[in-house]
Amino acid sequence: MVGGLARFVLRAVRAAARLTRAGRWVMLRVLINQIRFTALQAIALVGFLAAILAFLVISQSIRQLGRFGAIDNLGTIMVVAVIRELGPLLTALIVVSRSGTAIAAEMATNRVMGEVTALEAMGIDPYIYLVLPRMLGAIVSVATLMVVFDAVALTSGFVAAATSGMSLNRYTGIVLKTLSAGDVWLTLAKGIFFGAAVALFCSYHGLAVKAGPTEIPQAVTRGVVATIVAIFVMSAVFVVIAS
Amino acid sequence: MTAPRGSSVLTAELARVAGAPPLVYRDVALLGRPDRRFDLVIGAGEVVVAIGDENSGIEVLGKLAMGLVPPASGTVEVFGLPIAELSYYDLLVFRRRLGYLPQGDGLLQNLSLRDNVALPVRFATDHRLREVDAKVTQLVEDFRLRAIAGLRPAQANEEDRRRAAAARAVALDPKLVVLELPFVGLTGRAAQDLLDRVSRTEDGGRRAVLLTSRELTPSVRGLVTRAVKVVDGVAAEDAK
Numbered sequence: 001m002v003g004g005l006a007r008f009v010l011r012a013v014r015a016a017a018r019l020t021r022a023g024r025w026v027m028l029r030v031l032i033n034q035i036r037f038t039a040l041q042a043i044a045l046v047g048f049l050a051a052i053l054a055f056l057v058i059s060q061s062i063r064q065l066g067r068f069g070a071i072d073n074l075g076t077i078m079v080v081a082v083i084r085e086l087g088p089l090l091t092a093l094i095v096v097s098r099s100g101t102a103i104a105a106e107m108a109t110n111r112v113m114g115e116v117t118a119l120e121a122m123g124i125d126p127y128i129y130l131v132l133p134r135m136l137g138a139i140v141s142v143a144t145l146m147v148v149f150d151a152v153a154l155t156s157g158f159v160a161a162a163t164s165g166m167s168l169n170r171y172t173g174i175v176l177k178t179l180s181a182g183d184v185w186l187t188l189a190k191g192i193f194f195g196a197a198v199a200l201f202c203s204y205h206g207l208a209v210k211a212g213p214t215e216i217p218q219a220v221t222r223g224v225v226a227t228i229v230a231i232f233v234m235s236a237v238f239v240v241i242a243s
Numbered sequence: 244m245t246a247p248r249g250s251s252v253l254t255a256e257l258a259r260v261a262g263a264p265p266l267v268y269r270d271v272a273l274l275g276r277p278d279r280r281f282d283l284v285i286g287a288g289e290v291v292v293a294i295g296d297e298n299s300g301i302e303v304l305g306k307l308a309m310g311l312v313p314p315a316s317g318t319v320e321v322f323g324l325p326i327a328e329l330s331y332y333d334l335l336v337f338r339r340r341l342g343y344l345p346q347g348d349g350l351l352q353n354l355s356l357r358d359n360v361a362l363p364v365r366f367a368t369d370h371r372l373r374e375v376d377a378k379v380t381q382l383v384e385d386f387r388l389r390a391i392a393g394l395r396p397a398q399a400n401e402e403d404r405r406r407a408a409a410a411r412a413v414a415l416d417p418k419l420v421v422l423e424l425p426f427v428g429l430t431g432r433a434a435q436d437l438l439d440r441v442s443r444t445e446d447g448g449r450r451a452v453l454l455t456s457r458e459l460t461p462s463v464r465g466l467v468t469r470a471v472k473v474v475d476g477v478a479a480e481d482a483k
Binding site for chain 2: 018021022023025026106109110113114115117118119120121122123124125129
């Protein structure tokens with residue numbers, strides 16, 4: 001699989017290098033559609049889950065930390081647990097479940113229905129029309145959704161803190177004390193890598209279908225599982241690098 | 244209109260073989276059997292139908308002509324170029340000079356019929372958006388798709404899908420069009436109408452057409468220059 005994946009990435013890079021002006025326009029139309037589906041239509045879900053998660057974590061943390069008089073550590077929990085780790089993970093998992101499945105199923109259907117061959121027969125590189133816009137779309141979408149997640153989580157965290165009697169000034173002070181510019185770069189880097197992983201694994205397994213329609217659900221499963229594993233491994237790598 | 248772009252190597256090769264027949268099959272083993280060789284030359288403006296039963300070998304004629312599969316032996320030359328020897332990216336550029344209607348229709352299911360027709364025009368040329376739009380509107384009118392142009396392929400009937408796929412095949416006004424079993428499920432009149440439109444170039448001339456069929460549909464007999472019966476991978480006789 002690693003060899004096949006490497007060849008797939010190489011083909012995508014070569015396709016990007018050979019992109020013409022007309023090709024860019026066609027790709028842009030697909031890209032906009034992809035971002036609309038992957039980012040815009042997922043904002044409500046990401047926001048909702050971010051709000052619930054941050055509310056639960058902060059409510060529980062205030063209760064437990066309050067017992068030991070360690071309420072100032074709330075910022076560490078908010079930034080390290082929610083913003084740095086759980087936010088990117090949860091966002092990527094939402095994108096995998098919504099868009100990764102769709103990408104893998106669509107690619108597999110394209111292959112089974114002879115649409116990939118039809119594209120090649122028209123002189124259109126399927127990597128330009130199918131793979132690159134999804135790759136860029138997933139990267140932009142995951143990075144954007146992570147920012148949305150963080151913003152909503154921070155707001156929801158304040159609501160949870162306020163219900164326990166904490167003022168906005170104190171909450172902001174505690175959180176900002178832990179939050180650094182590095183967290184912004186880390187979020188951006190995770191957005192790029194996690195987004196690329198979603199599009200890469202799901203496209204690869206989708207286009208690898210050969211036999212027929214019965215392979216489509218199997219391709220979706222393979223794509224999603226590979227992406228989830230890759231995202232968790234990358235999360236661990238990011239922890240090592242950041243530390 | 245701007246012609247499809249090509250690499251300098253491809254452009255030079257095309258200049259070298261200028262005037263060559265649009266499509267030549269030479270000693271091609273359609274069924275992979277070396278004792279059964281297929282030969283056929285399609286000249287400019289000729290409409291040739293290859294008639295054959297299942298597993299006669301006609302299933303691969305279109306794919307060989309488009310360079311989608313390499314011949315097991317022998318050569319397939321398109322406008323004088325051995326198409327199987329072109330690199331992948333030269334092949335992509337070269338195919339923009341050809342039209343292809345695969346078996347079924349090969350339409351992209353997530354695009355409307357109009358967007359399917361527009362796709363090769365948008366992709367292969369440097370037309371301005373307004374020019375692309377005018378060109379696509381003309382094709383939609385020519386192939387009588389206006390009323391259903393906004394539908395997705397799954398929402399259209401077989402005849403409409405076939406007409407949309409044919410419009411897409413000639414969208415870049417190619418000099419050679421390959422049609423795989425284009426008349427399956429069509430009425431005689433619809434088949435005649437389809438072939439008539441496909442075989443005419445934008446300047447009113449005739450383009451070379453290779454089409455495969457199980458039988459010579461009577462309604463298209465008048466439009467066909469030659470009919471070749473293919474049996475066991477060999478061009479057996481002129482069946483017209």
